[in-house]
Amino acid sequence: MTPHNELRLLPWTGPDGKPCYLSTDDEGSHVSRLADNTEALQLGLAAALLDHVAVVLGGGKADQQELSTLAADLAGVLRDTLRVAESRGHRLLTPGPDTRADVTKGPMLPTGTFD
Numbered sequence: 001m002t003p004h005n006e007l008r009l010l011p012w013t014g015p016d017g018k019p020c021y022l023s024t025d026d027e028g029s030h031v032s033r034l035a036d037n038t039e040a041l042q043l044g045l046a047a048a049l050l051d052h053v054a055v056v057l058g059g060g061k062a063d064q065q066e067l068s069t070l071a072a073d074l075a076g077v078l079r080d081t082l083r084v085a086e087s088r089g090h091r092l093l094t095p096g097p098d099t100r101a102d103v104t105k106g107p108m109l110p111t112g113t114f115d
Helices: 030-059 064-091
Strands: 008-013 019-022
Touching: 008 030, 008 064, 019 030, 030 064
Parallel strands: none
Antiparallel strands: 008 019
16 A cells, blocks of 8 residues: 555656656545556557567568667657556555564474485
8 A cells, every 4th residue: 555645656747748646545546546557558568569579570571660660669668667667666565674574483494404
């Protein structure tokens, strides 16, 4: 869950190209769901384009125009994918000292197990 004081980087930019952020503690809000759906669409397009790249490059007969268009499309989906990764990374909860795993607890193997 995103803390209510944390801004969410949205998967689109404003008309001036600047990042857009959402401030809400409701992950089910209309804008949150719209952002989730947009991220899913962007990642799906990236996967489809990657499949297309394999076809184009695998044939070995792509002309300069096709390669140029492919490179521009790849740059666009890479930009979108990085924005999704950044947004999701910011929303990960950072474990506090009381929530970290204690490696001294739990099952222990006998000392000679791997000898």
